[in-house]
Amino acid sequence: MAEEKMARIAREIYENVGGEKNVRKVIHCMTRVRMTIIDNSKVNMAGLKAIDGVMGIVEDETLQVVVGPGTVNKVAKKMVDMVGVKLGETFPNSEGLSFEEQTLANKAAAKAKYNKPSKLKSVLKSISNIFVPMIPAFVGTGLVAGISAVLSNMVLAGDLNAATWQQYIDIMNILKNALFAYLTIYVGINAANEFGATPTLGGVIGGVVMLNGMNPESPIKNIFTGQPLSAGQGGMLGVLLAVWLLSIIEKKLHEMVPESVDIIVTPTISLILIGLLEIFLIMPLAGFVSDNLIGGINGILNIGGAFSGFVLGIAFLPMVMLGLHQILGPIHLEMIAKTGQTNLLPILAMAGAGQVGAALAIWAKLRKDRTLVQNIKGALPVGILGVGEPLIYGVTLPMGRPFITACIGGGIGGAIIGFFGNVGAIAPGPSGVALISLIAHGKWLVYVLGLLGAYAGGFLATYFFGIPKDAKIKADNYGQEVQMETLQPTLRVVTTPAFEAATVYAPMSGTVKELSEVADEVFSSGMLGKGIAIEPSNGQINSPVDGIVTTVFPTKHAIGVTSDEGVEILIHIGMDTVALNGEGFESFVKQNERVKKGDLMLRVDLDKIKAAGLSAITPIVVTNSSAYKAISVAAKNKVDKGQVLLTIEP
Structure with missing residues (x-):
């Protein structure tokens, strides 16, 4: 009987709004069915209000028919089922295919489009939500950093006069460091917003990895090696893990702590617990890995050739994600001190070039997704100049597979440089085209070949193997409103007892x-x-x-x-x-x-x-x-x- 009532209300709503073909789409909220109407002159408002079960009508951007909680989702579901689409999906029309043919096509598309998201997709979406809002800052400071790097390299190479240009370079470095020197704090704040923790507490947890305030005469020791901790160990993933744990602790404390002292007790205990965990476990664990990474890098370099270039080119971006790249600075300096150049830097620079190639492939394959294309347009220039964060965190990593295929592109570029051998940089610097002026002994052409190989490798690997199906479906349907989930409550029958009040x-x-x-x-x-x-x-x-x-x-x-x-x-x-x-x-x-x-x-x-x-x-x-x-x-x-x-x- 209840099912018949829902079907009747759905049918009578259609009869009074000019039929299914006068409706663009249907969604619902807690109390009302919301319809996007094509021709408002066909709507019979008096007839809608007279439907048994309709509590009222609201005319807004959408036509809202109030049927009440517990009923609204059933009526809305009946309405879209009668047409053969999902909630929020655009109704078929009479253009091209017949109504029945279009209905079948919509059913097939909806089945593919709205698969239940996996846990991995949820994690990647959270990463995207954290880093995408930072893209404008990445782009602005990244371009400044790229220009600064080019000028600095030209000064080091003797092409520019230091007395004239160094002050301008210093100013640009100050602007760049306003983001990159404190990036973990910004990430901590955004991660807290995403995970449901207090944003300022997330910023504090992000700032912990900088180790400001540590006594240099008595530094905190790595519990695995006994050596002093280094600022930055744990990287972005360490911050994300710590803030996620913060959100769990904070929510539990909110439930347990009396409201009168919650503002004092909860943030204090949360910071102490997560801060200790971050300093004594997350950072030391990353430090343990980085300390043992030196032997691995030296071993790969000793093997030499294209193989070592391929392995290092692939491995560099995962190292950046874990904050393990911090250990590479001393290695570069040691190589330069002993040989006059670091052969490691040009190979590792290929990782960023692989990201550029991957981004170009995503642009070509998903060009209908205008939002994604805009992000890529903003991130590509700084990526070419050697600042990879906008591409990594704003484009490839949130999508999952393109990050992997981008790493493969970096491996291909590294293999090219490793094959020719003895390609080095005379000073540490950024990757990308900004490093060309620092390549030693006139071997810049080999470095450029490596860049082109990484661009091509990242592009081809991503174009053919790295585009997720759901991203392609989303791009092909860009601009269509995503359906709203439905809930089918099975209301429990409650016998109303007699009561005075x-x-x-x-x-x-x-x-x-x-x-x-x-x-x-x-x-x-x-x-x-x-x-x-x-x-x-x-x-x-x-x-x-x-x-x-x-x-x-x-x-x-x-x-x-x-x-x-x-x-x-x-x-x-x-x-x-x-x-x-x-x-x-x-x-x-x-x-x-x-x-x-x-x-x-x-x-x-x-x-x-x-x-x-x-x-x-x-x-x-x-x-x-x-x-x-x-x-x-x-x-x-x-x-x-x-x-x-x-x-x-x-």
């Missing part, structure tokens, strides 16, 4: 507002039921009753709870927060889970809501209000979580 307690602390003050007609008009709103002062949402969690929306911005007395309560955190797609929201309960009054159900980052320009005001609505004689607001002005908020008379 039921109580709904405040799920959060904050300022009490009338529903009429909410800037959304669905709530302010009482369309969904009677209740109250709270402007929250913190991001913890607790259960307002003893009962059952009936609905947790996939984006976690709304939750439904049914009390033991049968009172159905909807808590909707913020306005239009469905657009955040779950970012800043964390759920601690599942659908059909039993909760007690005061149990933590959700946590939300209020700063993230405000940063997105959205309101955090939270309606708490009794959606089955019509079943009760009266619903009274007990709280006034300010309310603390756990205080009486609403009283219900049967």
Whole structure:
């Protein structure tokens, strides 16, 4: 019977909006079906409002039909199933293929397009979210660093006068170091935002690897070797691991520590625990590997030839990711002191050239993805000049396979230089074309051949073997709105007992507002039921009753709870927060889970809501209000979580 009702509502909605062919796409939020209409003149508003089961209509950028929580996802699912597409996917039209043929094609495309993401994809997406926002800074400072490197190399080679140019080079180095000298701090802040930790604490954890404040006369020792720790050991991956652990510790402490002392206790304990772990385990582990890496590098160099060039060219970028490249500086200097040149640097420089080739292949293969192409356009110039971070962290690494094929390109370039042999640089410097002026004994042509080989190798390996299928599908469908996940709640039937009065307690602390003050007609008009709103002062949402969690929306911005007395309560955190797609929201309960009054159900980052320009005001609505004689607001002005908020008379 319920299934028939959902199908009827879906069918009647289509009948009153001009049919399926007048709808561009369908999505839904917690309470309403949202349709993108092609021709608004075909919509019968009176007919929509008259549908049994429709609570109201909101006309906005999309036509919103309010059917209530627990019903909305079923109706929306029926609507897209009737057409043969997924939620959020553009409806087929009459152009080209027939409606039925287009429907079948859409089904096949949707099946391939919306595969369940793997854990690896989730990790790579997180890395992308951390580093992509930094691309403008990488590009700007990277170009400055590249120009500085070219000028510095020309000064070292004697082509420019140091007295004239050195001050300008110093200024550019100051600008460059504003990012690269403190890169781990920026990464720590972004990683904390991504993992749900406090951003400033993430910055502190990122800064720990710099070892500022360590007593040089009594340095902290590597627990594996007994040697002093070196700044930078652990690299970016060490920072990411430490901040991820910070997010776990911080969340657990928020649950355990009383709110009155949470601001003092949680950050202090979190920093101490993660800081000790980072200094005494993560950094020493990286240091242990780097110390033993010298013997491996020397062994490979002794073998010589194309093989050693290939191995070193492939291995360099993974070394950078682990921060192990820090140990190479002394090796370069030792080689220069003994032989007048470092033969290692030109080979390792090929790794960056492989990234350039890979990026060009991605551009060619995924050129329809305009966002990705823009990132590549910004990162390529600095990559050619030898600054690889924008390409690594903004393009190849988040995609996974292109990072590997880029390393293969670096190996090919290294093999070319190793084959000719005795190609060295007279001073340490960046890679890419900026190193050409430092190549010793006029062998710059061999170095250029290596660069071209790495470009070509990275391009071909990536073009034919390095493009992930999901990235290709995304590019081919660029501009189409990604579907919203659906949730099919199996609402637990609760027998309403006789009661004299039921109580709904405040799920959060904050300022009490009338529903009429909410800037959304669905709530302010009482369309969904009677209740109250709270402007929250913190991001913890607790259960307002003893009962059952009936609905947790996939984006976690709304939750439904049914009390033991049968009172159905909807808590909707913020306005239009469905657009955040779950970012800043964390759920601690599942659908059909039993909760007690005061149990933590959700946590939300209020700063993230405000940063997105959205309101955090939270309606708490009794959606089955019509079943009760009266619903009274007990709280006034300010309310603390756990205080009486609403009283219900049967």
